[in-house]
Amino acid sequence: MYYRETGQNVSSYAEDRRMVPVREDRWIMWTFLAIMFFVVPFWANDYWLSAILIPIMVLSIATLGLNIATGYTGQLSLGSAGFMCFGAFTAFNLLFRVEWMNIWLAFLCAGIVAGLVGIIFGLPSLRIKGFYLLVSTLCAQFFAEWFFNAYPWFLNYTSSGVVALPPFHYRFLPFQDQIFDFFGLEKDYNAYVWRYLIALIVTVLLTVACKNMIRSSTGRNWMAVRDMDIAANVIGIPVGKTKLNAFFVSCFYTGIAGAMYSYCYIGNVDFMIYNLRRSFLIMFMLILGGLGSILGSFLGAIFVYCWPILVTRFGDAVFGGGTLDTAFVENNSKIIVGTIIVLLLIYEPMGFAGLWNTIKHRLRIWPFRT
Amino acid sequence: MEVLTTILSQLATIFSTDPIGGMFTPFGMETLIAGMLSGIMYSLVGIGFVLIYKSSGVFNFAQGTMLLFAALTYVSLTERQVNPVMAFAITTVVMIIMGIIIERTVMRPLANQDLLSLFMATVGLNYFLEGLAQGTWDSAVHGLDLGIPSDPIFVADVARETFGWESPWFDILVSKFDGFAALTALIMVGGLYAFFQYTRTGLSLRAVSDDHMAAQAVGIPLSKIWAIVWAVTGVITFIVGLIWADRLSVSFTLTWAVLKGLPVILIGGLTSIPGCIVGGLIIGASEKLGEIYFAELFGGQGIEHWWAYLTALVFILIRPTGIFGEREIERV
Numbered sequence: 001m002y003y004r005e006t007g008q009n010v011s012s013y014a015e016d017r018r019m020v021p022v023r024e025d026r027w028i029m030w031t032f033l034a035i036m037f038f039v040v041p042f043w044a045n046d047y048w049l050s051a052i053l054i055p056i057m058v059l060s061i062a063t064l065g066l067n068i069a070t071g072y073t074g075q076l077s078l079g080s081a082g083f084m085c086f087g088a089f090t091a092f093n094l095l096f097r098v099e100w101m102n103i104w105l106a107f108l109c110a111g112i113v114a115g116l117v118g119i120i121f122g123l124p125s126l127r128i129k130g131f132y133l134l135v136s137t138l139c140a141q142f143f144a145e146w147f148f149n150a151y152p153w154f155l156n157y158t159s160s161g162v163v164a165l166p167p168f169h170y171r172f173l174p175f176q177d178q179i180f181d182f183f184g185l186e187k188d189y190n191a192y193v194w195r196y197l198i199a200l201i202v203t204v205l206l207t208v209a210c211k212n213m214i215r216s217s218t219g220r221n222w223m224a225v226r227d228m229d230i231a232a233n234v235i236g237i238p239v240g241k242t243k244l245n246a247f248f249v250s251c252f253y254t255g256i257a258g259a260m261y262s263y264c265y266i267g268n269v270d271f272m273i274y275n276l277r278r279s280f281l282i283m284f285m286l287i288l289g290g291l292g293s294i295l296g297s298f299l300g301a302i303f304v305y306c307w308p309i310l311v312t313r314f315g316d317a318v319f320g321g322g323t324l325d326t327a328f329v330e331n332n333s334k335i336i337v338g339t340i341i342v343l344l345l346i347y348e349p350m351g352f353a354g355l356w357n358t359i360k361h362r363l364r365i366w367p368f369r370t
Numbered sequence: 371m372e373v374l375t376t377i378l379s380q381l382a383t384i385f386s387t388d389p390i391g392g393m394f395t396p397f398g399m400e401t402l403i404a405g406m407l408s409g410i411m412y413s414l415v416g417i418g419f420v421l422i423y424k425s426s427g428v429f430n431f432a433q434g435t436m437l438l439f440a441a442l443t444y445v446s447l448t449e450r451q452v453n454p455v456m457a458f459a460i461t462t463v464v465m466i467i468m469g470i471i472i473e474r475t476v477m478r479p480l481a482n483q484d485l486l487s488l489f490m491a492t493v494g495l496n497y498f499l500e501g502l503a504q505g506t507w508d509s510a511v512h513g514l515d516l517g518i519p520s521d522p523i524f525v526a527d528v529a530r531e532t533f534g535w536e537s538p539w540f541d542i543l544v545s546k547f548d549g550f551a552a553l554t555a556l557i558m559v560g561g562l563y564a565f566f567q568y569t570r571t572g573l574s575l576r577a578v579s580d581d582h583m584a585a586q587a588v589g590i591p592l593s594k595i596w597a598i599v600w601a602v603t604g605v606i607t608f609i610v611g612l613i614w615a616d617r618l619s620v621s622f623t624l625t626w627a628v629l630k631g632l633p634v635i636l637i638g639g640l641t642s643i644p645g646c647i648v649g650g651l652i653i654g655a656s657e658k659l660g661e662i663y664f665a666e667l668f669g670g671q672g673i674e675h676w677w678a679y680l681t682a683l684v685f686i687l688i689r690p691t692g693i694f695g696e697r698e699i700e701r702v
Binding site for chain 2: 074076124127128129130131132134135136138139142143145146149150228230231234276280283284287291327328330331332333334335336337338339340341342345346349
């Protein structure tokens with residue numbers, strides 16, 4: 001009774017073009033954003049920020065990036081972590097070497113560099129299709145891992161291969177020092193609150209941008225190419241250009257996610273963490289969340305990231321702390337995740353997003369049944 | 371400009387008979403042959419892939435984990451004092467049962483879905499088997515010695531003693547182990563060829579691989595055929611797993627064998643078993659030659675991970691469905 005689109009008529013084109021057409025959805029969205037921006041930073045402790053909220057946002061953006069290439073344009077990619085690596089290293093080198101650089105510009109450049117690399121590795125998609133394209137993206141993945149290992153300049157010749165990011169890298173406000181002095185705040189710029197806010201702003205901006213791209217001609221072209229590229233070509237969609245811009249946007253998102261992964265989440269730069277396993281993890285998030293759905297990217301990231309934590313917590317609560325072997329937990333959560341993937345593909349091919357839509361639909365017509 | 375000339379002169383050295391950096395020398399020959407033989411190891415992994423892709427259009431990502439699962443089962447059984455022949459038999463049965471179960475629970479409900487969902491399902495299967503293999507047995511590193519000789523043969527000796535030939539080009543070493551792997555591959559491919567060409571089941575398999583629906587329409591039991599394919603693949607995977615395990619030892623790293631097999635089958639074409647062997651030869655040779663002759667161009671070692679994929683990419687750009695792959699005609 002409280003959630004109905006019935007009777008919400010539009011009377012102008014501006015209203016018709018609204019991003020969120022249902023009034024109740026808008027309320028929910030604004031409330032949610034207000035809580036995320038104004039309540040969470042004051043209320044949440046460092047554990048929640050550093051181990052739950054920030055990684056979820058970062059991984060969601062990475063999943064969204066993969067979603068644009070795989071879910072919306074149908075180009076299979078297993079190189080997400082490689083593109084994240086390019087993003088992270090671009091941001092690090094810019095902030096480290098350029099005096100006047102701020103973190104927003106560095107993230108933007110990280111996205112652009114990763115996007116350009118993405119175009120290079122996406123070029124073969126003009127000629128090859130389907131599974132054969134895996135070669136190109138896997139090549140990107142292994143190339144990234146090798147590249148930053150072979151050229152230590154990018155890591156400022158650190159022998160350990162890991163650089164911890166110092167607080168002065170986090171330049172997110174103009175006149176930051178003066179402002180912090182004025183309000184009498186402590187000058188640890190890499191505190192989790194600031195990292196959280198940076199990640200939140202980037203996440204919101206990128207999500208809104210993605211939503212709008214999807215419902216514009218760009219997104220429609222992507223989906224046409226995904227559904228059948230020959231048919232798309234016949235009706236006059238430039239298939240090659242569409243594929244390449246999908247690769248650019250996809251890797252732009254993934255690159256920014258990589259920069260966020262380093263800056264907001266783990267706080268150091270290290271090419272070892274951007275390995276193939278991470279690419280697969282992002283792939284899982286996408287499959288479980290649902291291909292071709294923005295909400296799905298978030299749900300998938302939340303599930304895959306939180307699942308092992310939940311299992312461990314649950315095990316500790318039931319069997320007492322420390323009795324469960326980590327290998328046991330890991331193996332079983334693998335078995336369960338694998339089962340869930342297969343079951344979802346059989347019963348709900350659209351993933352959690354599809355599940356969510358089904359539930360919503362059922363509730364809407366309740367007490368009647370479909 | 372200067373960089374360009376250096377690179378060009380380096381390239382000129384590589385493609386010459388120069389005894390130090392040239393490719394057309396006995397040492398270069400040895401590298402080439404060693405590479406091709408080690409490529410056969412990759413072909414072995416590829417055969418399982420191709421079998422399943424050919425018959426059901428599924429790109430089976432779980433291949434590497436099936437390999438690990440089989441090898442781990444065998445090793446764990448022998449470590450528990452089961453005699454090797456018995457362990458071999460048990461593992462074979464386990465793999466056959468596993469193939470049938472996979473067909474029942476994963477493939478049959480997903481029949482006629484699009485290829486991407488089927489691929490994703492095997493990714494899920496991969497995760498499941500990974501957990502199952504390591505949960506049932508353990509995740510420690512196990513050694514495995516099947517008694518395959520691994521010492522090298524000096525070709526010049528053989529040539530002199532058997533044929534009486536003398537040439538500096540025979541001064542090369544060939545590993546017996548690689549020879550053994552090549553022989554296994556040959557037998558397997560021969561057997562599969564005969565199976566596909568001369569048996570009734572093989573005929574149905576070819577029909578199914580051509581067109582699922584048409585095959586069903588003429589009365590071929592699709593699910594039975596798929597169960598057979600998955601079971602056969604399971605057994606082949608087990609044998610391949612043993613060979614790989616003998617070389618690498620049984621541990622989680624075995625699953626990465628899949629990543630070595632991937633460029634191989636893509637070069638050869640996803641639907642062709644001979645293509646798989648040719649692809650293995652190409653990838654193996656290119657990997658070894660790249661490591662020895664081209665790594666310096668990129669200012670560092672360890673290029674082999676992406677070099678194989680780059681090679682595959684070049685081949686695929688020339689022939690988008692691999693060397694022997696079937697070219698599909700697409701219609702709107």
